[in-house]
Amino acid sequence: MQTVAERILQYAHALPEGTLIGAKDALHLGSRAAIDQALKRLSERNELMRLAQGFYVLPVKTRFGVRAPEAEKVVQALASRRAETIVPHGAAAANALGLTTQVPTKLIYLTSGPDREFKLGAQTVEMRHAPDWMLLPTKPAAGQAIRALDWLGERQANEALRTLKQKLSENTLQDLVAVRAALPSWMSKSISRSLLSYG
Numbered sequence: 445m446q447t448v449a450e451r452i453l454q455y456a457h458a459l460p461e462g463t464l465i466g467a468k469d470a471l472h473l474g475s476r477a478a479i480d481q482a483l484k485r486l487s488e489r490n491e492l493m494r495l496a497q498g499f500y501v502l503p504v505k506t507r508f509g510v511r512a513p514e515a516e517k518v519v520q521a522l523a524s525r526r527a528e529t530i531v532p533h534g535a536a537a538a539n540a541l542g543l544t545t546q547v548p549t550k551l552i553y554l555t556s557g558p559d560r561e562f563k564l565g566a567q568t569v570e571m572r573h574a575p576d577w578m579l580l581p582t583k584p585a586a587g588q589a590i591r592a593l594d595w596l597g598e599r600q601a602n603e604a605l606r607t608l609k610q611k612l613s614e615n616t617l618q619d620l621v622a623v624r625a626a627l628p629s630w631m632s633k634s635i636s637r638s639l640l641s642y643g
Contacts, residue, residue, distance in 0.1 A: 448474040449482040453491060456502040462517025464525050465492065465500045495562045499525075503565075512565030515551050519569065528557040529579045530571065534595025537588045541611065543596060543604050554578055554591065577626045585612065586619035590627065598630040605638035 446454070451473040456465055467479045474482070483500055486492040492500040493512060501518055503510045523530040531537075533552035538544045551567055554574035561570045578594060580587030589608055596604050609617065621639050624632040 447482070448478045449486055452479070452482050452486060453502075456492065459502070460517070461504060462501060462513040462521050464495070464518070464521045465502070466498050493563075493565065495564070496560070501564075512567065515564055515567065515569055518564060519553055523555075526557055528555050529581045530555045530557075531579055531581075531584075531587060531591065533572070534578075534591040534593075538592035538595050538604075541588065541592050541608065543592050543607060577623070577628075580623065583616075583619045583623065585616040586623060589616065589620060590623075590631070593631055593634070594628075598634070601631060601634040602638055605634055609638060 452465070452470050455470060455473060456463075459465070465483075467476060467483060470479045470483075473479065483492065487494045487500060490503070490510075493503055494500050495518070501513050501521075504513055519530050522528070530553050532540070533548065533554055535544070535546065535548040535552070539547060551564075551569045553569065553571050555571045556576070556579055557571065557573065559571060559573050561568055563569075578587070578591055580590060589612065593601050593604055612620075617639055620635050624635045627635070
C-alpha cells in the first residue's frame with residue numbers, strides 16, 4: 445500500500461512543470477496532518493522544493509540531472525494561485541524588445557501583491573510590488589513597452605520609442621497612446637511626441 449508521501453509524489457508528477465503544491469491541493473490523498481508531515485519529509489529529502497510557507501514544487505529530472513522548474517512557469521502558477529498580476533521587470537522587458545543587450549542577472553518580477561522573494565534551486569526570485577500602470581494585464585505588449593521605458597528612464601525614452609515605433613504593431617502603439625494619461629508625466633510626454641507625430 446502506498447504511503448501518503450508516495451501518493452503526493454505520484455500526484456505531483458502528473459502536474460505541469462512549475463505547478464504549486466500545497467497541503468490543500470493534496471487533501472484527497474490523506475489527512476491534513478499526514479499531508480503536512482509528508483510534504484515536510486519530501487522537502488527534506490529534496491524530492492520537493494519548498495518555495496514559501498506551505499508551497500512546494502516538483503524538481504525536474506533530466507538526463508543531465510535535477511533542476512528547478514522554469515521560473516516563468518512557477519511565477520505564472522503563483523499569479524494564478526494568488527489572483528495577482530505578475531510581470532517581468534523592466535530590464536527583462538527592455539532586453540526582450542531589443543532596447544538593451546544587457547541580460548538581467550537577477551530574476552525580478554513586478555507584482556500587484558506584496559514584496560517577497562523565494563529560492564528556486566540556486567536562484568533567488570524577487571517579487572516587487574508595482575503600481576497599476578506598470579502592470580497593464582489587459583494590454584500585455586503595451587505593458588512590456590511601458591516597463592522597458594520606465595527602466596530605461598527619461599533620458600533614453602525618445603530614442604527607445606523611435607525603435608519601438610518600428611518594432612511594435614499599430615495596435616500596440618495605439619494602446620500606448622491610449623494609456624498615456626495614466627503614466628508618469630515624462631513618459632506620457634515622450635509617447636505623445638514620438639507616436640502622435642506620424643509621417
